[in-house]
Amino acid sequence: MRIKKAVLEQIKGTSFAGKSDTNHWITMDNSAEFGGNSAGSSPKELILLGLAGCTATDVITILKKKRVDINDFKINVTAEVAEEHPKVFTKIHLEYLFFGENIPSKDVERAIELSRTKYCSVTKMLEKTVEITHSFKIIDRENILEEKES
Numbered sequence: 001m002r003i004k005k006a007v008l009e010q011i012k013g014t015s016f017a018g019k020s021d022t023n024h025w026i027t028m029d030n031s032a033e034f035g036g037n038s039a040g041s042s043p044k045e046l047i048l049l050g051l052a053g054c055t056a057t058d059v060i061t062i063l064k065k066k067r068v069d070i071n072d073f074k075i076n077v078t079a080e081v082a083e084e085h086p087k088v089f090t091k092i093h094l095e096y097l098f099f100g101e102n103i104p105s106k107d108v109e110r111a112i113e114l115s116r117t118k119y120c121s122v123t124k125m126l127e128k129t130v131e132i133t134h135s136f137k138i139i140d141r142e143n144i145l146e147e148k149e150s
Contacts, residue, residue, distance in 0.1 A: 015039045047126070048077045048092070054122035055094065058115035059108075068107050072099035089130045096136040103138045112136060 006020040008028075014036040015029040028043055030036030041049065052075045063070060076095040081087050098108055112134060116123055123132060 011039075013037065044089075047089070048079055051092065051120075051122045051126060051132075052077050052094065054120045055112075055115045058119040059096065059111045062111035062114055063107060066107050066111070068103060070098055070100045070103065073097065074099075089126075091131045091133070092126070094132070094134040096134065098136065098138045100138075101140050103140075105138060108136055108138060 004021055006018060008016050008018040010016055011027070014034065015027065017025050017027050019025045026046070027040030028046065029039040030042055031038050056073070056075055060070070060073060074097040076097070078093045078095070079089045080091040082090050096108070096112060116132075116134065126132060
Protein backbone atom coordinates (compact mmCIF):
# COMPACT_ATOMS: atom_id res chain seq x y z
CA MET A 1 0.00 0.00 0.00
CA ARG A 2 1.28 3.44 -0.95
CA ILE A 3 1.23 6.12 1.77
CA LYS A 4 0.64 9.82 1.03
CA LYS A 5 1.48 12.51 3.57
CA ALA A 6 0.56 16.15 4.00
CA VAL A 7 1.29 18.85 6.56
CA LEU A 8 -0.72 21.95 7.42
CA GLU A 9 0.70 24.94 9.28
CA GLN A 10 -1.20 27.89 10.71
CA ILE A 11 -0.14 31.27 9.34
CA LYS A 12 -2.59 33.44 11.29
CA GLY A 13 -6.17 32.90 12.40
CA THR A 14 -7.81 30.70 9.78
CA SER A 15 -5.03 31.23 7.25
CA PHE A 16 -3.05 28.04 6.65
CA ALA A 17 -0.29 26.81 4.39
CA GLY A 18 -0.10 23.18 3.44
CA LYS A 19 2.03 20.90 1.36
CA SER A 20 2.03 17.24 0.50
CA ASP A 21 4.47 14.78 -1.03
CA THR A 22 5.16 16.96 -4.07
CA ASN A 23 6.46 19.66 -1.72
CA HIS A 24 4.37 22.48 -3.25
CA TRP A 25 2.86 24.90 -0.75
CA ILE A 26 -0.72 26.13 -1.10
CA THR A 27 -2.55 28.64 1.04
CA MET A 28 -6.03 28.23 2.44
CA ASP A 29 -8.24 30.68 4.25
CA ASN A 30 -11.83 31.60 4.92
CA SER A 31 -13.66 34.80 4.15
CA ALA A 32 -13.91 37.53 6.81
CA GLU A 33 -17.46 36.31 7.47
CA PHE A 34 -15.93 33.17 8.98
CA GLY A 35 -12.96 34.78 10.74
CA GLY A 36 -10.54 34.67 7.83
CA ASN A 37 -8.74 37.16 5.65
CA SER A 38 -9.57 35.70 2.21
CA ALA A 39 -5.85 35.05 1.75
CA GLY A 40 -6.35 31.80 -0.13
CA SER A 41 -8.87 29.34 -1.46
CA SER A 42 -11.17 27.73 1.06
CA PRO A 43 -10.68 24.02 1.75
CA LYS A 44 -14.04 23.32 0.10
CA GLU A 45 -13.00 25.24 -3.04
CA LEU A 46 -9.88 23.09 -3.21
CA ILE A 47 -12.08 20.00 -3.38
CA LEU A 48 -13.74 21.37 -6.53
CA LEU A 49 -10.38 22.31 -8.02
CA GLY A 50 -8.99 18.88 -7.14
CA LEU A 51 -11.90 17.19 -8.91
CA ALA A 52 -11.48 19.39 -12.00
CA GLY A 53 -7.71 18.90 -12.05
CA CYS A 54 -7.99 15.14 -11.68
CA THR A 55 -10.45 14.65 -14.52
CA ALA A 56 -8.73 17.24 -16.72
CA THR A 57 -5.44 15.36 -16.46
CA ASP A 58 -7.17 12.12 -17.44
CA VAL A 59 -9.14 13.57 -20.34
CA ILE A 60 -6.23 15.47 -21.88
CA THR A 61 -3.92 12.44 -21.54
CA ILE A 62 -6.47 10.11 -23.14
CA LEU A 63 -7.12 12.51 -26.03
CA LYS A 64 -3.39 12.96 -26.58
CA LYS A 65 -2.97 9.16 -26.83
CA LYS A 66 -5.79 9.15 -29.40
CA ARG A 67 -3.91 11.91 -31.28
CA VAL A 68 -6.79 14.36 -30.91
CA ASP A 69 -5.49 17.91 -31.38
CA ILE A 70 -6.93 20.37 -28.85
CA ASN A 71 -6.14 24.10 -29.11
CA ASP A 72 -7.47 24.92 -25.65
CA PHE A 73 -9.39 23.27 -22.85
CA LYS A 74 -11.38 24.41 -19.85
CA ILE A 75 -13.69 22.95 -17.21
CA ASN A 76 -16.40 25.01 -15.53
CA VAL A 77 -17.42 23.53 -12.18
CA THR A 78 -20.75 24.32 -10.54
CA ALA A 79 -21.68 22.94 -7.13
CA GLU A 80 -24.84 23.04 -5.06
CA VAL A 81 -24.30 23.30 -1.31
CA ALA A 82 -26.60 22.12 1.48
CA GLU A 83 -28.38 24.89 3.40
CA GLU A 84 -27.70 23.39 6.84
CA HIS A 85 -24.46 22.37 8.55
CA PRO A 86 -22.46 20.53 7.54
CA LYS A 87 -22.81 22.51 4.30
CA VAL A 88 -21.66 19.71 2.05
CA PHE A 89 -21.81 19.62 -1.72
CA THR A 90 -25.05 17.97 -2.82
CA LYS A 91 -24.52 18.19 -6.59
CA ILE A 92 -21.48 18.96 -8.74
CA HIS A 93 -21.64 19.62 -12.46
CA LEU A 94 -18.55 19.59 -14.69
CA GLU A 95 -18.81 21.38 -18.03
CA TYR A 96 -15.89 20.43 -20.28
CA LEU A 97 -15.05 22.91 -23.04
CA PHE A 98 -12.85 21.76 -25.92
CA PHE A 99 -11.53 24.32 -28.41
CA GLY A 100 -10.17 23.28 -31.77
CA GLU A 101 -11.03 22.06 -35.23
CA ASN A 102 -12.17 18.56 -36.15
CA ILE A 103 -12.36 17.25 -32.59
CA PRO A 104 -14.28 13.95 -32.74
CA SER A 105 -17.14 13.98 -30.21
CA LYS A 106 -16.93 10.19 -29.79
CA ASP A 107 -13.33 10.55 -28.59
CA VAL A 108 -14.30 13.32 -26.18
CA GLU A 109 -17.20 11.26 -24.80
CA ARG A 110 -14.97 8.23 -24.34
CA ALA A 111 -12.23 10.23 -22.60
CA ILE A 112 -14.72 11.74 -20.15
CA GLU A 113 -16.31 8.34 -19.54
CA LEU A 114 -12.95 6.67 -18.83
CA SER A 115 -12.01 9.44 -16.43
CA ARG A 116 -15.37 9.20 -14.66
CA THR A 117 -15.54 5.41 -14.38
CA LYS A 118 -11.91 4.27 -14.21
CA TYR A 119 -9.15 6.79 -13.70
CA CYS A 120 -10.16 9.83 -11.63
CA SER A 121 -9.71 8.88 -7.99
CA VAL A 122 -11.21 12.18 -6.82
CA THR A 123 -14.44 11.42 -8.71
CA LYS A 124 -14.52 7.95 -7.17
CA MET A 125 -14.16 9.37 -3.65
CA LEU A 126 -16.73 12.12 -4.09
CA GLU A 127 -19.40 10.20 -6.01
CA LYS A 128 -20.10 8.12 -2.91
CA THR A 129 -21.64 11.18 -1.25
CA VAL A 130 -22.48 13.69 -3.99
CA GLU A 131 -24.19 13.51 -7.38
CA ILE A 132 -21.69 14.37 -10.12
CA THR A 133 -22.91 15.17 -13.62
CA HIS A 134 -21.11 16.40 -16.70
CA SER A 135 -21.62 17.97 -20.08
CA PHE A 136 -19.27 18.97 -22.85
CA LYS A 137 -19.03 21.43 -25.71
CA ILE A 138 -16.73 21.27 -28.69
CA ILE A 139 -16.06 24.77 -29.97
CA ASP A 140 -14.62 25.28 -33.45
CA ARG A 141 -13.53 28.89 -33.59
CA GLU A 142 -16.66 30.71 -32.37
CA ASN A 143 -19.20 27.97 -33.09
CA ILE A 144 -20.36 25.24 -30.77
CA LEU A 145 -20.23 22.12 -32.93
CA GLU A 146 -21.25 19.46 -30.45
CA GLU A 147 -22.95 19.68 -27.09
CA LYS A 148 -23.96 16.85 -24.82
CA GLU A 149 -25.10 16.56 -21.22
CA SER A 150 -25.30 13.52 -18.99
